[in-house]
Amino acid sequence: MRLHRQFRYIHEPLPVDDDAIPVLGHEELVATLRERLVYSHGGTFLISGFRGVGKSTLVLQALSAAASHYRRTGKHELLSVHLNIARKMEGDQLLFAVVRRIFETLDDEGLLKQLPHDVQEALLLAYTRTSLSFKQTQSEGNEHGGTMGFGLQKGPLASVSPTLSLTGRRTSARATEASFLAYSETDVEHDLVRIIQLLGGVQGRTTTRRRRLRLRRRRERRRLLVHPVIVLDEVDKLTDNSEEALGHLETLLGTLKNVLTARGAHFILVAGPDLHDQALRDADRGNGVYESVFSWRMYVPCLWTAPERLVHGLGAARRAELVRMHGPARPMPRNWPMGVTWPGNISSDELHHEPEGLGTLIEYLRFKSRGVPRRLLQELNALVEWDSSGAPMLQVPDEDWQRMLFYGHLESVVSGAVSTDPTNALAPLPIDNDRWRLCGYHVVDWALRSRGRVFTVAEITSDGQLDPLLRVDGPTVTRLLRHLVRSGVLEVASEGDRPDATEYGNPADTRVTYYRLTDAYCRRLAGFAWHSESERADLRLPPPPLTTPWDTTAANLRTPAAADTTGAGGSPLVPSAAVPPVMRLGDRYEALVPIGSGGMGVVYRGRDLRTGEAVAIKLLRRELAVDETMLARFHREARIGMRMRHPNIMHTIEIVESPEHALIMELIEGPVLADVLAEQGALPPEEAARIGKDLGEALRYMDSMSLYRIDIKPSNVVRHATRGAVIVDLGLARALEEAGRQLTQTGVLIGTPSFMAPEQILGREADIRSDLFALGALLYRCLSGRLPHDNISNAASVLYSVVHEDISVDGLPVSPALRNVLRTCLARDPDLRYQKPQDFLAELVATPELRGEAGPQAMPDAG
Numbered sequence: 073m074r075l076h077r078q079f080r081y082i083h084e085p086l087p088v089d090d091d092a093i094p095v096l097g098h099e100e101l102v103a104t105l106r107e108r109l110v111y112s113h114g115g116t117f118l119i120s121g122f123r124g125v126g127k128s129t130l131v132l133q134a135l136s137a138a139a140s141h142y143r144r145t146g147k148h149e150l151l152s153v154h155l156n157i158a159r160k161m162e163g164d165q166l167l168f169a170v171v172r173r174i175f176e177t178l179d180d181e182g183l184l185k186q187l188p189h190d191v192q193e194a195l196l197l198a199y200t201r202t203s204l205s206f207k208q209t210q211s212e213g214n215e216h217g218g219t220m221g222f223g224l225q226k227g228p229l230a231s232v233s234p235t236l237s238l239t240g241r242r243t244s245a246r247a248t249e250a251s252f253l254a255y256s257e258t259d260v261e262h263d264l265v266r267i268i269q270l271l272g273g274v275q276g277r278t279t280t281r282r283r284r285l286r287l288r289r290r291r292e293r294r295r296l297l298v299h300p301v302i303v304l305d306e307v308d309k310l311t312d313n314s315e316e317a318l319g320h321l322e323t324l325l326g327t328l329k330n331v332l333t334a335r336g337a338h339f340i341l342v343a344g345p346d347l348h349d350q351a352l353r354d355a356d357r358g359n360g361v362y363e364s365v366f367s368w369r370m371y372v373p374c375l376w377t378a379p380e381r382l383v384h385g386l387g388a389a390r391r392a393e394l395v396r397m398h399g400p401a402r403p404m405p406r407n408w409p410m411g412v413t414w415p416g417n418i419s420s421d422e423l424h425h426e427p428e429g430l431g432t433l434i435e436y437l438r439f440k441s442r443g444v445p446r447r448l449l450q451e452l453n454a455l456v457e458w459d460s461s462g463a464p465m466l467q468v469p470d471e472d473w474q475r476m477l478f479y480g481h482l483e484s485v486v487s488g489a490v491s492t493d494p495t496n497a498l499a500p501l502p503i504d505n506d507r508w509r510l511c512g513y514h515v516v517d518w519a520l521r522s523r524g525r526v527f528t529v530a531e532i533t534s535d536g537q538l539d540p541l542l543r544v545d546g547p548t549v550t551r552l553l554r555h556l557v558r559s560g561v562l563e564v565a566s567e568g569d570r571p572d573a574t575e576y577g578n579p580a581d582t583r584v585t586y587y588r589l590t591d592a593y594c595r596r597l598a599g600f601a602w603h604s605e606s607e608r609a610d611l612r613l614p615p616p617p618l619t620t621p622w623d624t625t626a627a628n629l630r631t632p633a634a635a636d637t638t639g640a641g642g643s644p645l646v647p648s649a650a651v652p653p654v655m656r657l658g659d660r661y662e663a664l665v666p667i668g669s670g671g672m673g674v675v676y677r678g679r680d681l682r683t684g685e686a687v688a689i690k691l692l693r694r695e696l697a698v699d700e701t702m703l704a705r706f707h708r709e710a711r712i713g714m715r716m717r718h719p720n721i722m723h724t725i726e727i728v729e730s731p732e733h734a735l736i737m738e739l740i741e742g743p744v745l746a747d748v749l750a751e752q753g754a755l756p757p758e759e760a761a762r763i764g765k766d767l768g769e770a771l772r773y774m775d776s777m778s779l780y781r782i783d784i785k786p787s788n789v790v791r792h793a794t795r796g797a798v799i800v801d802l803g804l805a806r807a808l809e810e811a812g813r814q815l816t817q818t819g820v821l822i823g824t825p826s827f828m829a830p831e832q833i834l835g836r837e838a839d840i841r842s843d844l845f846a847l848g849a850l851l852y853r854c855l856s857g858r859l860p861h862d863n864i865s866n867a868a869s870v871l872y873s874v875v876h877e878d879i880s881v882d883g884l885p886v887s888p889a890l891r892n893v894l895r896t897c898l899a900r901d902p903d904l905r906y907q908k909p910q911d912f913l914a915e916l917v918a919t920p921e922l923r924g925e926a927g928p929q930a931m932p933d934a935g
Contacts, residue, residue, distance in 0.1 A: 079093065115339075120347055159310070489555040524594040677739065709735065780840045852884075881894045
């Protein structure tokens with residue numbers, strides 16, 4: 073797409089009357105601010121909005137329009153004074169800067185010499201009083217020294233000869249001290265108010281009203297009147313959403329209140345949305361500093377239609393240029409000779425042709441710019457190239473087109489969640505709408521940067537993850553994540569309200585919903601990272617390995633759904649064949665894709681980079697890593713897991729502390745028992761009995777190691793092809809010697825309610841018999857196809873039923889012997905259960921379902 077020749081890169085606030093790019097918006101706000109400047113004698117205005125939305129450009133355009141009005145009426149000359157106050161300063165420093173800047177601006181624009189002599193003297197005096205005084209001191213010193221000695225010279229004629237050495241040093245020091253002249257804050261405040269009055273022609277001495285009017289008319293006929301407008305820009309960098317910084321600014325405004333409310337000058341503070349919120353809260357109090365200082369407030373919203381206006385405006389400017397160069401398009405006469413050029417006119421096709429894919433470009437620019445003109449122009453500038461004749465054009469390379477299709481598709485997804493309708497109940501005001509839409513983009517960015525890692529809402533809303541100016545809360549993020557799930561961008565790794573969720577009793581809620589980026593989006597992002605260094609930086613992707621590209625074979629990635637392979641307008645989104653790892657741990661292990669999740673963390677399929685072997689990696693949830701109790705329990709699971717050498721218990725290889733807490737474990741291939749039950753329902757009695765036998769052998773081994781309280785439930789059991797049922801989670805296991813040490817507060821529930829023994833719920837000490845109760849509940853689930861007490865809806869009622877009601881096994885379709893085994897395991901009184909796992913195994917093996925089968929043996933200890 074060719075651009076008009078007046079196009080130029082814009083790296084600064086858009087200059088007034090510049091034809092390089094079209095006006096992107098805010099015309100009504102410019103007119104409103106102009107009216108406030110023209111039809112008022114003074115006041116302090118607050119112009120607020122998010123960074124980069126064009127606040128400075130809006131102020132410049134309004135000042136230019138107001139200055140034209142002042143010159144046209146001939147009453148005053150508008151003087152624009154700009155100060156950047158991005159750094160912290162005291163009241164006297166700001167006043168000094170304003171006085172000096174007024175004097176310098178008057179001199180630069182040639183207005184100072186047009187003022188009356190007395191006004192010039194007053195300005196020069198105030199300027200001089202704000203100057204620095206320098207004191208320089210210099211000192212010099214000379215230092216001399218000498219040494220004398222005697223030396224013995226060897227030889228036939230030995231003799232003694234004297235030696236003499238002299239030293240000297242000259243030092244010079246100079247010190248310069250700079251300080252303001254004796255000029256207090258009260259003095260400069262008085263001078264500034266007086267300067268404003270003198271520039272506006274206000275007489276200082278007391279006279280009668282008639283004489284004042286006569287003198288005023290006489291002065292207005294013969295002297296220049298100046299109306300200063302002082303713009304204090306970059307206030308948002310000074311506050312930075314910090315309570316301490318906002319407090320300092322409030323003190324500063326209170327100190328300068330007399331100046332900011334003086335008649336004859338306007339002050340414009342250009343700030344962020346945090347100051348907008350603070351001013352509203354202050355107004356609610358009824359007698360605050362902001363309410364008394366700011367006579368008017370304006371919020372500058374994000375420019376959500378700027379991409380359309382920019383692209384179509386550039387196209388219109390190019391067409392206008394063609395008309396100026398060649399004249400208007402006229403149809404070629406029917407009898408015009410074939411092969412002869414129609415002279416002097418541009419063809420109608422060239423004048424009205426729009427490049428293919430212009431809509432995708434606009435959607436891409438909207439996603440990347442987020443309503444911020446500064447970001448919009450940065451993205452546009454990156455696509456502009458200049459031909460040999462110096463003509464600009466928009467050029468999109470082939471490798472970037474797929475990236476644009478991808479982000480254009482995401483823009484349609486985000487727009488579906490954050491409506492721009494002004495009647496939107498979720499965003500009734502412009503600032504609410506901006507926060508809602510920006511929150512949508514930020515959440516999508518967070519999800520893309522996760523690279524397929526499983527995450528929770530709490531991780532997104534934790535400190536430092538999202539811009540605090542957005543005022544994001546958990547329900548808002550949850551609503552956006554659910555929309556991304558429906559759109560196919562995310563998938564739910566596990567639901568937080570599942571009935572077999574483990575309670576850990578920690579302050580952080582462990583019953584949460586886990587989300588992750590879908591495999592299709594992971595592949596596409598990885599493909600972009602290969603070709604774009606900027607995308608890799610934006611997405612915070614690690615560089616691909618130098619030896620081999622990112623591999624997908626070990627990750628066992630799923631094929632993307634057909635709905636995920638099209639972008640905006642049905643354009644195909646070509647997925648990449650590579651995907652980066654979720655995380656690299658200790659320069660040895662890579663986490664690839666999640667295979668399970670629980671209350672403490674998420675388990676990923678991983679790879680040992682040294683051996684190439686597949687491993688399982690359990691990452692502790694980030695918000696739990698700061699909880700000392702959960703961290704201690706995580707380390708305890710690692711110590712116990714590294715001791716395990718049994719085919720029905722997963723072995724832990726090592727624990728890694730960096731960059732996050734992780735357990736490296738052997739990878740047990742096979743379906744999770746919970747998934748099997750969800751798909752098949754009840755299992756055949758023989759199959760359920762074999763599972764019970766495998767887990768009973770694991771309990772016998774644990775008991776021999778003086779370990780107990782394993783969180784036995786279907787989601788913690790994997791069915792291996794040769795090893796049978798394998799316990800893959802030891803998060804709750806404890807050693808007998810730890811029985812007296814508590815990792816949680818007394819009375820806090822630890823375990824899975826549907827599989828907990830009554831003594832655990834009552835807060836009594838648990839032992840291996842509690843694990844046998846959990847094993848009985850698991851077998852009941854396998855044989856009946858439902859959880860014990862599954863007819864109860866809430867957790868509190870389930871806990872009550874476990875303590876006070878027996879679990880009936882009479883209706884199970886099994887042999888009486890197996891039914892008796894289950895009844896003994898599920899006894900509410902621990903003394904009525906099997907006291908040891910071997911007792912359980914002896915009766916289980918004797919049942920018809922398992923009669924004559926042998927069990928696996930424990931693996932020998934390493935070393």
